[in-house]
Amino acid sequence: MTAAHTARAVDPEHATLAKAANENFPVAPFFLPRDWRTDLMAVYGFARLVDDIGDGDLAPGGADARLLGVPGDRADDRLLMLDAFEADLRRVFDGTPRHPLLRRLQPTVRRRSLTPAPFLGLIAANRQDQVVGRYETYDDLLAYCELSANPIGHLVLAVTGTSTPERIRRSDAICTALQIVEHLQDVAEDLARDRVYLPAEDMKRFHVQETDLAAPTAGASVRALIAHETGRARDLLSEGAPLVGSVRGRLRLLLAGFLAGGRAAVRAIEAADHDVLPGPPKPGKLQLLREVGVTLRGEG
Secondary structure, eight states: OOHHHHHHHHOHHHHHHHGGGGSSSOSSOTTSOHHHHHHHHHHHHHHHHHHHHHHTOOOTTOHHHHHTTOOGGGTTOHHHHHHHHHHHHHHHHHSOOSSHHHHHHHHHHHHHTOOSHHHHHHHHHHHHHHHOOOOSSHHHHHHHHHHHTHHHHHHHHHHTTOOOHHHHHHHHHHHHHHHHHHHHHTHHHHHHTTOOOSOHHHHHHTTOOHHHHTSSSOOHHHHHHHHHHHHHHHHHHHHHTHHHHTSOHHHHHHHHHHHHHHHHHHHHHHHTTTOOTTSOOOOOHHHHHHHHHHHHTTOO
16 A cells, blocks of 8 residues: 555544645636635535545555444446445535535535536446446537536636626637646546546547557657547637636636636647557646736737
């Protein structure tokens, strides 16, 4: 057992929250008001734990299973764990949850008048990951992103009290783009989990087989496919960009960071000549800062 897993077995709440430091995008940066940071970290704790359950990334020892009332010998049953997690989520709204991360979430839910829908969407996405490993069309993938990504944007807008139908629409475009970019960066890792988030119809169009995705480096057909999907993500980021200009103050800087992070990741994929198979192309800090500046100026 690694040191990180040992820490999680002893204190799963704080070990989960500590993962925020390694995320692609800042979860609750220092420049935000303290109450926003508190609530965004509570939302992050929920989202991180549900993903860890769905990916089978919980530490050995069964601490999270015990907290959710699941027998230790069933801790590897991801669907059972997700069912138990959903039951505990519902206690956030009508009782006292068992898991400390959900007890941490309860004051945020009450303070911000959050509804169950976005949280249930994230759980549903992880359930889908257990039974669906391939997506036939781009529309199918977009429907998955409505569950796996877009609820995060809804929660950020709700926590900051800035939700409007137009902002939600722009947020959905950005969140879907960020999810697609993450899938493009993680093609090899996802394949190892028996998941392919590249639409099958696009793979056929570009003459790409799954065996091509298992190669150490990408051939011309795979690069063309990744370029196509990267272009889609770039267009979605452009569609969502007006969201940043619709708010002011520190929230504008936070949203600019999300948008800039997606744009910088797209540029990193392009700089790698769309070869994502050796490992995720990641932008450097300088590139990210440059993109933040461009975004805040309303360029690009």
